[in-house]
Amino acid sequence: MKRHTFHFTFFIVLLLLTLIKVDASADPVPYFTYSLDKTSVSSGDFIKVQLNANQTADTAAGFRMTIDYDAAAFSFVRTETSAQIKSGTMYTNSTGNPIRSVYVCNVDRPTAPELSGNILSFVFQVKDGAPAGKANIGAHIDDVCNYDSKRLDVSVHQTLTAAVQPPKEAPSDEASLFSLQPYQGRLEPPFSPDVYKYNLYVESNVNSIEFSAAAQDGGTVRINRKTLFKAGTETPIVATVTSADKKAKTDYVITVFRGENPVPISDAASGKPESGKSAKPKDPYQSLKAKKTEKEAKKARQTEPAGEYATATAEPGQEEQQAVQASVQQPSYSNRADRNIYIIGNQMPTFFIGMLTTALCLMLGILLTFYLRIPPKK
Incomplete structure (x- = not known):
């Protein structure tokens, strides 16, 4: 029984010593930490160095912040503060490199305001033509004190690194x-x-x-x-x-x-394809060219001077033959249905001769009639 009690007591003591050792070796919560809002940038991009505060038992009422940066890659733009940093409590000197900012809380209050999260940001812009590769920004905070003006043992320094990408090519103006x-x-x-x-x-x-x-x-x-x-x-x-x-x-x-x-x-x-067959040409592109040629020919015909009759030049020696053929051509009719009478070979037409003969016969008959009616003289 005593042996079991001894083992149990030894186990409890060993466990307590382990817990005490772990607790003693744990780091205290830091007052401040730093971070970049992006780790890869290109020419013209903006990048922020952020100061983050953690809630601690003794709140910081004042501090000094120093930022040094790679001037070949970055140019300082401005500072941005959260609502926890009241107007008139932060002063920044940005005329040189490094940049220095000093914070002193509003002493009209009985206690220092609690600071937590992102309370301060330094905004930089990547320069045009910045060399590709790694570019550093150093952040250092010191002279931290509480509301009773007691200096706190706080000094946090860190070097932050951003990767600068090669310059972006200008968009092309090629439209093809x-x-x-x-x-x-x-x-x-x-x-x-x-x-x-x-x-x-x-x-x-x-x-x-x-x-x-x-x-x-x-x-x-x-x-x-x-x-x-x-x-x-x-x-x-x-x-x-x-x-x-x-x-x-x-x-x-x-x-x-x-x-x-x-x-x-x-x-x-x-002359068209048989029933059920398509009229598509064997080579559609030849058909398109043929249509194009036909359109051009039609357009050319429209531009030519229009005439009512076509003319031809008779060869030498053929004029007399054409005149004879014209003299014996058959009667024709005009569009108004008028009948044309042609005299062939300068001779009188047959029906005129018949008419004259008839007229002479009638006149002769009339004369004979009158002659036969005259009585004979006694």
């Missing part, structure tokens, strides 16, 4: 496509960044089309539409490229030709 590929059909001519107009043929059953497009140097691409007009028509589609600096724009125009709907034809004399 790197690639342009339709999901149906193929572009005519093939894509090139320096070509801004294209033709594209699709079947009549395709009512919408999409493109895979990418801009150069970080630019953006916007395609205005994907639906097509009805079959047998053409649809202009515009791909607008905006440069990375948002200052330049370029338009690429794709004219999409949508094929005509298949037309069933039963009349073989029409």
